[in-house]
Amino acid sequence: MLKHCICHIHCLDHPGVLKVIKALVKYNAIFTGKKIATVTRVTTELDIYERVSSILNKLGYEVITVDNNPLRETGHFFEQSLPKLLKEHQSGMLYYCHSKGITYHPESDNGKASSIWTDVLLHYTLTQHAKLPFTNKKYSVYGSCLIDRKDYLPENIGERFSYAGTFFWLRLEKLTEKTFKPHSKFYLEGLPGLICDLSESFNAGPKIEEGESPYDLSFWDSKGITDGFFN
Amino acid sequence: MDFLTKSMILEAARKQYLTFDNEFREYLAQGNSFNGAYHHFTLEDVEQHKAQSELQTQLESWKTIPGGVKNSSPVRLTAYSISKILEDIDGQLSKSS
Numbered sequence: 001m002l003k004h005c006i007c008h009i010h011c012l013d014h015p016g017v018l019k020v021i022k023a024l025v026k027y028n029a030i031f032t033g034k035k036i037a038t039v040t041r042v043t044t045e046l047d048i049y050e051r052v053s054s055i056l057n058k059l060g061y062e063v064i065t066v067d068n069n070p071l072r073e074t075g076h077f078f079e080q081s082l083p084k085l086l087k088e089h090q091s092g093m094l095y096y097c098h099s100k101g102i103t104y105h106p107e108s109d110n111g112k113a114s115s116i117w118t119d120v121l122l123h124y125t126l127t128q129h130a131k132l133p134f135t136n137k138k139y140s141v142y143g144s145c146l147i148d149r150k151d152y153l154p155e156n157i158g159e160r161f162s163y164a165g166t167f168f169w170l171r172l173e174k175l176t177e178k179t180f181k182p183h184s185k186f187y188l189e190g191l192p193g194l195i196c197d198l199s200e201s202f203n204a205g206p207k208i209e210e211g212e213s214p215y216d217l218s219f220w221d222s223k224g225i226t227d228g229f230f231n
Numbered sequence: 232m233d234f235l236t237k238s239m240i241l242e243a244a245r246k247q248y249l250t251f252d253n254e255f256r257e258y259l260a261q262g263n264s265f266n267g268a269y270h271h272f273t274l275e276d277v278e279q280h281k282a283q284s285e286l287q288t289q290l291e292s293w294k295t296i297p298g299g300v301k302n303s304s305p306v307r308l309t310a311y312s313i314s315k316i317l318e319d320i321d322g323q324l325s326k327s328s
Contacts, residue, residue, distance in 0.1 A: 012304050018313040025320060044303045051317035058324040068302050103301045105293035106311050107286060185300070 001134060002033030002092035004085055004172065008077040009056070009099045010040045010068070011049040016102040019118050021055060023097075023230070027126045028059045033092050034085050035061040038077040040068045074098055074166060074189070075182025083177055090172060093134055095125065096188070097167045109217055112227065116220045119230035120144055121167035124204035127230065132169060132204065139202040141192040143168035145214060146203035160193040161201060164214050168192055238269040244277040251280035 007024065009017060037056045041049045053063050062084065069076040078096070085094070100121070101114025124144035125132075132142045143163030166189040174195050182188065192201060212219050220226070245252040254276075258268050292305040 012301070013307055013312050013314060014304065015311050015313060018316055021317065021320065025324070042303045044307070047314050048317065051314070051321050054321050055317065055324060058321070058328055068300075073300060103293075103295045105290050106308065108290055108293065110295075111293075 002089065003031050003095065004033035004089060004092055005031045005035045005061075005095045005097075006037075006078060006081045006085060007061075007097050008038045008040075008074055008081075009052050010102055011042050011045055011052050012099075012102050013045050013048050014099075014102040015106050016114065016118065017048065017052065017099045019115070019122070019230075020097060020099050021052060023122045023126055024059060025055065027129070030126065030129060031060075031095070034088055035059065036064065036081040036084055037061040038064045038066045038081055040077075041065050042068075073185035075180075075185065075187035075191075078188050079180060079182050082175070082180055085172075086175075086177055092172050094170045094172045094175070095168075096170070097121070097125070100165060100167075110215055113215050113217045113220060116217075116225055116227050116229060117145070117165055117214045119227065120205055120220075120225060121165045122230040125167050125169065128204060129169075133202060134169070138200065140171040140174050140196045140200040141168055142170075142202040142204070143192065144203065144205040145208055146201065147208045148198060149208075149210065161198050162190050162193050163203075164189070164208050232274075234269065237274070238265075240274065240277065241269055241272055244280065248277070248280040248284045250283055251277060254280075 005024075007020070009020065011017065039049060039053055039056070049065075053065070056063050064080055064084075066077055066080060077098075100118045101111060104111035104114055106112070106115065121144050125142070133139060134142070141163075144167070145164040146161055147164045148161040170192065179195055180191070206223050206225075208214060208219075214220075241255070245255050251272075255268055255272065258271060259265070263271065289306050289308065293301075295301065
């Protein structure tokens with residue numbers, strides 16, 4: 001079974017970018033299929049853009065330089081990668097991740113929480129990826145930090161469930177260009193819940209329950225998870 | 232450094248960094264003289280308050296709501312810069328390929 005990857009890197013000079021790039025380098029061998037990365041070219045941080053593009057090129061990614069679109073964000077970038085993947089492949093597993101937590105200062109509470117959150121997502125989707133039951137056809141989407149709550153995402157996007165943080169594996173057969181119509185910056189986060197039933201989802205690691213928020217350090221404290229969870 | 236120059240630097244730092252000024256005032260409130268304070272506080276103290284002040288400025292400029300968007304870094308985070316590390320990773324990949 002081929003394993004494809006689509007990722008998005010917003011090229012700011014921020015540790016959140018480095019965390020995901022290091023993970024993609026370390027686990028590059030997992031991806032036996034097509035690899036596509038969209039990267040935003042930030043004019044004030046061109047050195048980061050150039051290095052990130054160079055690294056991803058060397059890892060075998062098709063790198064697409066994109067303009068930022070704050071209104072549709074990750075869905076907007078995914079929309080540009082997906083047709084290139086589907087042109088060559090209609091089956092296999094697709095992994096998605098992005099530079100996460102980069103809108104926060106690393107020393108702020110949200111920044112610290114996002115860093116731990118990213119560690120958890122990378123741990124359960126990459127480090128532990130061999131433990132994900134890809135061969136069990138019962139499941140079509142795999143991720144961590146599952147939220148089964150209608151009120152989590154705005155505009156009724158995530159009507160059933162989503163993986164908070166938007167790192168997930170998806171059976172590519174479930175996805176066609178027609179099924180992907182981003183209209184909101186939260187669309188990609190809600191995508192698993194839009195195209196699959198909850199019974200088709202596999203959650204590794206913590207689940208986020210009513211009243212809990214991964215933006216809060218106390219949430220991670222309560223789980224006994226600290227920064228450095230992913231190595 | 233002579234005493235006069237040091238005292239001028241410390242006075243300038245008091246105007247620039249509120250946290251340092253507060254600490255300076257607390258020291259005076261304990262009954263110490265200005266000259267005593269100029270001897271007591273060091274240039275390293277000033278550097279610490281400068282770093283603290285810069286962090287506060289950065290935290291303010293980076294404030295956002297969950298799920299917020301930033302097109303570019305409001306203030307470039309030089310202390311956390313990943314530029315050199317990315318350069319090293321890129322270099323290692325060049326060698327291995």
